[in-house]
Structures are given as structure tokens and as C-alpha cells.
Amino acid sequence: MGGNSGKKISLNLKIYRQERKGIKGKMVDYLLTEVSTDMSFLEMLDMLNEKLIKDGEDPVAFDHDCREGICGMCSLMINGEAHGPEKETTTCQLHVRKFRDGQTIVIEPFRAKAFPVLKDLMVDRSALDEIIIAGGFVSLNAGNAPDANATPVPRNNAELAMDAAACVGCGACVASCANASAMLFTSAKISQLALLPQGKVEARKRVLDMVKKMDELGFGNCTNEAECEASCPKGIKITNIARMNREFLTATIAANN
């Protein structure tokens, strides 16, 4: 029975270490033995840290919080893949049983010009908040809203909006893109709001503002490699990027008129 297999394996970890922001980092090797295959990937790192603390060494810093795959705080490039090898799964939901005894695992931070490393595997992703600040909202003040059922929304639109809204803002799309583009992230928010009547009023201004901010922050462009879609732990589709491009085009034409 998987849940309590009792199986133990050894792992060769190669982990990126950087003491603080703004300095050079390096890869460091660690051998970890007696790792239960029932552990989550982050529990395996907890185990490593417990060992490092006992040995008087600095533990590896990494971001995480809910450990349920929903908060978007965990990250990590695992053997070159954002969130590791399992499809539509965040790092915190990845388990050691997906790795072989004796396997080498390379663990690096999410890398992008807009995501500076703070320490070890911890990066600053506040640039994603900046994109939302540029326009990822409906300008509704509390108290203004009409009755929730006043405007019916076609079920299909609501479902597509929900698909896009499922983005957890982890930045895997940026980290896995050769151009460090944030288009999947940005387009998910633009799509969600463009698909709903509540978001329509500001749709044109929104797309122009958010795309402009994305460019300013140093995120790259999309060259249709779809690496973002492949690495997304929430299955956000690149059709959202196509929708954003259509919205952008319409808004640009309208602005020029």
C-alpha cells in the first residue's frame, strides 16, 4: 500500500546556494540517505535542513506555505523543470516516490531578470503583483454592487473564466520560458475579466496597462514555445495568450481611433 510503503532511498542533491541578495551563488552537493518515499519533496528538504542544523550549517532557504498546491508560494526548478517532473503539480505536492534510489536531483531557484534571488532558492516575485496593480481588477468599491444575480453569465464563459482564474501566481511560466515572459500569467487575469460582464467596462484600458507594465518590468516576449503551458501546475492554457493578443489588438485600434 503506497501511503505507508516504508520504503527508504538515497538521493544525491545538487542545490543552488546563495548567501544573500546581490552576490554570486554556487551549486553544493548533499547526499541524503534513508529518505522515505512517502515524503513530499519539501519534507525531504525539511529533512536535509534538520540535518544541516544538527551539523551547525546554514539550512537551505526556500519559499513554501500552504503545502496543498494552492497558495503559489513554492517554486523550484527540479532537474530543469519548474515544479519538477509531475504534470500539473506544484513542488509541494510532488512526492519522493517519483524519484529513483541513488538519483541525482538538481534543485535551482526560478530564474528570471524580474525575479532576483533573495537567498538560496528564495526569489522575489513581487513583479507579478506589479502587473496586477497595473490593471488586474474591476474598479468596484464595496457597497456599489448590484444583486449578484442581476446579470446572468453564460455558463461556458463562467467556466472559462474559472479555468483562467485558477492561476496561483507562482511564476513557473516565467521560469520555464526562454524569454522569461510573463504572458501566461498576465493573459490569465486578462482573460478571466474579459470573459465576464463585470470586467468588460475596463477591458481595453486593462490590457494596455498590464501589457505595458509587463514590458517595463523586464519580462520577455512570447515566441510560442508553450513551455509555460507545459510547466503550469494549474493547467492554464496558452489560448489565454491568444485571447490577450486579440484584446490588445482591439484596444490598440480603439485607442488609435
Add this chain to the structure above:
Amino acid sequence: MSSNKLDAKIPEGPIEKKWDNHIFKSKLVNPANKRNYRVIIVGTGLAGASAASTLAELGYNVLAFCIQDSPRRAHSIAAQGGINAAKNYPNDGDSVWRLFYDTVKGGDYRAREANVYRLAQVSNNIIDQCVGQGVPFARDYGGYLDNRSFGGAQVSRTFYARGQTGQQLLLGAYSSMMKEVKSGKIKILARREMVELVKVNNRARGIIARNLTTGELEKYSADAVILATGGYGNAYYLSTNAMASNGSAIYRAYKQGAFFANPCFTQIHPTCIPISGTHQSKLTLMSESLRNDGRIWVSKKKGDTRAPSDIPEEDRDYYLERIYPSFGNLVPRDVASRNAKKVCDDGRGAGASGLSVYLDFKDAIKRDGENVIKEKYGNLFDMYERITDENPYRGPMRIYPAVHYTMGGLWVDYNLMSTIEGLFVLGEANFSDHGANRLGASALMQGLADGYFIIPYTLGNYFASNKFEKINTDNNAFTEAFDKAQKFFNKLMTIKGARSAEDIHKQLGRVMWEYVGMGRNEAGLKKAIAEIPKIREEFWNNLKIPGETNNVNVELEKAGRVADFLEMAELMAMDALERKESCGGHFREEAQTEENEAKRDDANFSHVAAWEYQGDNKTPIRHKEELTFEDVKIAQRSYK
């Protein structure tokens, strides 16, 4: 008699008019003057984010603090099931009155009537607000909002966004916050942890925060401080809370004079994925909607090591269906949890550890087909398989209860103000609306009610009713609090012992789960009260924190939180010991009926217990706020 230190400030008049009367009688801040006030909000979950955006919309200046890297990550995000409101869209007989009544009853008559009524009243505005923000709630084919029945409610009043309602509501509140960041009214201070509350002339006027990136301590002043930092379930180490969820902000406010109400009221959720080993760092909840179709059972034989598929029907005990024929598997959370513990204590638990029970979909799959079950619960089944490597379509799931929510919290009056003037407490961090047990889909409702629709009125009244001298962080009170915080962290760093904060936290968690968990008795609670100070001593003598203070130092962060849990745990045990009745999530084994059900003692315990700190190693004083029920008829809960 209620303590004279506790004035709940419940407005006069019939219950359905209290809130409207109160709003009308509240003083207003002139629109042009609002920009002269600054508010600190600690925490950006549903309560904190909704308060931040709404207060900024009104024109106040808001400083919003969160420990995560972005306000969007707070643990409200993990709520799956939904949010209640009394819209009565399904035309099935719901009303504000019914939602109010159900919530008071569900809380086992240990909540304040007037607060709960107001919660039910504003519930409908919340849904309007969220839809307006673009929250993609589930809809029917006509395009109207879909509702489901949840947590044993007799009406369908729960709005949901797939299994991700908390996430979608939080992203809605977060987007409203971002709108106000753009307008310049909110400043986000992410990766910062409040370490001290600062009082000037007995009013809350600021905080000291630790910048988790640089390690620096920072001073912030304001005209009021709002704590919306969630619950303290991680006192048990293992819970469904996020790893960084902690009780430090409310506990440090408690040490400054904010009373802590009903600290022992903890909700233990029945449908969590069981523990797989000592490496376990947290527990994962699965929506209780699973109990709508899953049947819960264990073997009739003690120590049965057979695989579930080898246990024939006649050897299975569907114990909830047997004991509670009318509610069966849908009994409330506390009843389901307690019975799971009972059969496991009896030696009939499932799995290698014996600490789980089966949740079986065999009959539902046979009745409705695998596709129907997949449509309803597919994402939960996938999650279960990812974590346990067991396929729940082929064999039963295994579940076990886990600490999930804390109904207790800082005592607040009707205005959501604590016993410290100018310190307001919202959401799970306060004690106010759920009594001794919270109903499903009510946490999201309360967090957003507090933030969007209550604090904007009551905070304005506080500002308009008082004069505020201008202060800044040069004030002595800030220097003192700063020095105190610095000493605290230096002390932690200089212990240089042998054990990690995590390791000691696990030790505390085991004592809490054993003696202050699902079943509590006098001997066990006394044992916990004797054990906890020993662990605390071990912590202060044998803790090891590598690294330095002036950098990212996750171990130092954890240690600060564990230091507080080690004191708070004792308070929880003391409160549980004093409350010699069973009510809601608090089950005192001495107080049960002949049929082993919880036995409330209304004559002696129909009150809120609010604890006042007296200093280190001194016994705090237990104050009482008597609860009176004028509109709800008190009855013993029965689910047979």
C-alpha cells in the same frame, strides 16, 4: 455575572434593528478628513484584504502587512467548500433569520446573538460584492448562480467556485487591494512579521515588524491597528493550517492587555488525509462534501490486518450510520471526529498505524457510476492519490481528523475592538461569531463580513469619537518596543543548544494532540499543564538557530512563533480545564450523556471565558461575558 471589564457594547433594540440603529448612531468622519488617518492592518487573508481595500476606498491610508511574499498567498486561499449567504436563490426557505439560527445552534449556543445576526444580515452583500469583482462562482445553464447544501444544512445556501472558493474570494479581495495600491491609498509591506504591538497612552498606535528579507526591525505608527492574522491551530504542530500560520500577533497583543477569549475552542475536521510518518510536516484536508456519498467504516474486529477489500460486509462497522441513523455520515464535524477517534482508540482503526478510518465510495460508484463520482469529486480523488499513492476509485480512502480552525481568539466587542483601545481584530483571529463550533462555509463569510461591511463603519465611529494626538515613531513607546523585540531575537540566537525549533514544536504538538485534542479530561489537561512548561524550558535552554539575524533566517522566524505557541498552549489547556462542560468542539469526557454524547452545562457555562494576562509565569485571570439568548431557543443538539 459578566466582568465589568468586558462591555460587549451590543446596541439596544430588537435584534433585526440593532446593526442599522448602530450605524445610524455611529459618528462619521468627514470625507475630507479621512485622508488624515492611517491604519495598520496585519494579515492579508480574507479579513485583512477586504478591510484594507474597503478602508482605502473610503479614503483612509492603509499599511498592509503580510508574512508571505505577496498578499495573495494567505491561507484563506486553501478553503475549498464555499461561502454561505442567505440569498434564498434556490427558493427553498432560507432567510437571514434561518442562517442566524443555524449558526447560533451550530456553535452550540456559545456565540453572541447580536454578532451572529449581523453576520447573517450582511452575508448577501458579500456575494454581490464578490460577483462584482469578477469572482467566477459556479453557475447553472441559465447563467445564474448555483448553490449547494453543505455541512448538513437543510437549505442550499453555499456559493462555490469549483473546489477553490477560498482562493477565488481571496483573489477578488486581493485585486481590490491592488486597485487601491494603484490609487496610492494602500502600501503593501510583504515579507514582514509583526513582532510587537505599540501602545501610546493606552491606545494601539503602531507595531514593530521584522523585515524577513533583511532581518531589520522596523517601526510603524498609525491611528489604529487591525489584526487579521488568522487562527492558532499550529499550536498542535500538525494541522491543516499553512506552515507559517501562527498565533504570535494575537498572543503578543494578549501580553499587552488584549483579552484572549475561549482559547480552548478548536475545530477538528473529520476528513483529512492520515499521517504517513514522523516526517509529516502538515495535514491536508479534503472537503467534507465527500461525506455526502462516501460511507465511513472500520472493521468490527480489533487489530484486523486484512486489506479492506478482504473484509466482508458482515465484518464492517458503518459506525456513524449505526449510532446516528437519521444523520448517518453527515453528522456535524465534531461528532464525526470524536467517533473516529473512539473506534481507533478501541483498536479497530485502519492502515498500518491504526490511526485512520475508511471512507468508501464503492456503493456510490455502483449506484451512480464512476463518471458521476468523478465529476463531483475528481479533483479530491486526484489529490488523495497524489499524496497517498492509493487509488480511491479502486478501494476506500483512509481519513483521520485533524486540527483545522480555532473558534477562540482575541475578545472583541460588537465593534470588533479588543480590550485595548484602537486595536481591532477581524476574521479567525477574533472569537466572535462561531461559538464553540464553526459550521462549514461560514469562515469565508465571517472574514469578508468583518472586512467589507463591519469595520468600515465601526472604525469610522472610533476615529470620530476620539481625539488623536500626532505621534511618530520617535515616541518613547516605539523605542521601548523596538528594544524589547531586539532583545527577544538576540536571546533566541544566543541559546546555541542542540535542537531545532521544528523538533521542539513537534514535541509540543504531541502533548497538545494527546491531552488538549478531541477528548479532554481533568487528569490529561493537568498533565499538559505540567508538561508544557518543561518543553518551554527545553526550548529556552537547548534551541539551535544557525545563521544570523540580519539576513533571511527562516529558523529564527520559526523559533519566534514556537516561543509563543509554547505559552499559548498552556493557556488553551487551562481554558479547557476550567470549562467543565462539553460544547461544540470542546469535549470534556467527564461531561457526557449516557449515550456518550456531549453534555452542555448552560447553568454554569453559558459564557465567554476571556483571559487577562498577568505577567510571565503568573496565572492569568479568567473573566466572564455572560451570554443571553433572547431570540434563539436553546436546545440540546441531537443527531440521532
